[in-house]
Amino acid sequence: MGVNRRDFLKITGLGTLVGVGGKAAADLVFKGQVEAQEARPNEGALVGKRWAMVVDTKKCIEKIHKDGCKDCSIACHTVHNVPDFGNPKDEIKWIWQDTFEHICPNQHHPFTSESLEGAPFLALCNHCDNPPCVRVCPTGATFQRDDGIVLMDFHRCIGCRFCMAGCPYGSRSFNWRDPRPFVQNAREDFPTRMRGVVEKCNFCAERLAEGKPPACVEACKVKALIFGDLEDPHSEVREVLHEHYSLRRKPELGTMPQIYYIV
């Protein structure tokens, strides 16, 4: 069975690694029309049919109120070489905090319970099941894998920013200038980006491929972030969603976000 480079990236989760060796490796393997056996995920990789995340906002808010916790953002931004420009105009962020009324504008009302009013909520890419960013991208640089993860191919992106206009959650950032001087202690195992391309949360596709959970999930000390496969009826995400009432951001838009907030 023939496998092209894109499928190869999709299957192996190398999509995000194209910046370092991944692209070269994929090009080597698939230069011309080399026939390959069906590619399989790495041994020990976490595989799922529909990845999703549940945020237990009670635990999260409590922790933030207690010590101003930013563990998840720091972990994510560190492993993904997210630059820190120190100004809002150039800002790039993958996972960050805002308040309940900004994360869920339609759910907020003047008598919102005290625990939610002004409470910190996490924002990140929703890995929408019906993602408008993928629909609008004119190059396929933004694409969705079969397991639902919405990924970026930094080498294909032309920087038109149609996806930023298309994302109704403000999940995407653009490299307005060369980010590399602003990455502290850049890690070798994840690509840094060049100027002029878009980036966002990748649900740690590169870590899943190694059998590890997303960095934010691992970093959270109060286990407020639960990650798992919604298609698996015995998964923890399914269980907690079954037991608690949960919200999604702007559900009326039909994007089917896969980040669930237990309130």
Next chain:
Amino acid sequence: MIDKALIGGRKYYGLIAVLLGVIGVGVLCYLWQFFYGLGITGLSRDVSWGLYIAQFTFLVGVAASAVMVVLPYYLHDYKAFGKITVLGEFLAIASVAMCMLFIFVDMGQPLRVLNVLLHPTPNSVMFWDFMVLTGYLLLNLVIGWISLDCERKGVAPPKWIKPFIYLSIPWAVSIHTVTAFLYAGLPGRHLWLTAILAARFIASAFASGPSLLIILCLIVRKTTRFDPGKEAIQTLAKIVTYAMSLNVFFLGLEFFTAFYSQIPGHMHPLVYLYAGLEGHGALIPWMWTSTALAAIALILLVNPGTRKNENILAFAVVAVFFSTWIDKGMGLVVGGFIPNPLEHVVEYTPTLPEVMITLGVWAIGFLILTVLFKIAVTVKEEAAS
């Protein structure tokens, strides 16, 4: 025919020199942007499209409006437009060229632009926009050039050109419809998510494009021996009048839907644009200028007495041009991003280099236009003598 662009008077060379100067500054600023990144603009992750895409959107309209001279002439045999169809087509060429340049300067990775063709994605409206704009450019190049060449030789245009001319009519509508679809299909951008957007785009296009054509006709008459004709100009003026009335009417529809329904998301961008939101209102003076210009222009245009006076008409169409430029150029594109998806109000102000690049692209457009018009007018002068 190219040779006709090379011989001209002092004014012609002077104009070209000025345009080249502006282009030079634009190119230098673009080089800066090229090596630094789009960070030299005022754009941010909240307002991620600005001046460039606004110009692109506006100019697609100007390009499409060529159909307003082509259609009456070829489908209704309206003779008065015979003299100016080629001017309309050449205006379209210059406009599409500017559109493409504005897209280009807006790209983060301009050298990868061919990825749009290498990885065709029919689900993306931008892919289609790319296609229809290129097609429209080619159509107008072929039609404009062949017709003018025949005029020069004093022969009738070849038969095979007819199907292309007919094709160019729906094609013109398509470029602006597809451009509207870039915006109108995005969930969560309330200012854009409106079924009437394509209709609005076309109405404002048929107001602004013919307005510019009237101005150009008046300039041509003043500076050359070619007279586009009073009747042609008056008919264009009527087209502007109807189109501008529709444009204002359509805008009114947006206000009604937003404010009668009282849906906050639909009201916010309009409130931001015209009254300011959470203490931010950078665009308020612009939007009210646009409104005032539209009102004045409509009064002067609807009234036959003032419309028939070419001096007043000139003023009115300049007003239409700037009114629609502000409304569609700045208001629509920037307003769509404010407030942002998390309902924060983050504003946008273009920077100086960004403005210089924008002017540079306009100057390239005008250079193309000047050269093409020079050729057309010289041919017409010679044919007449």
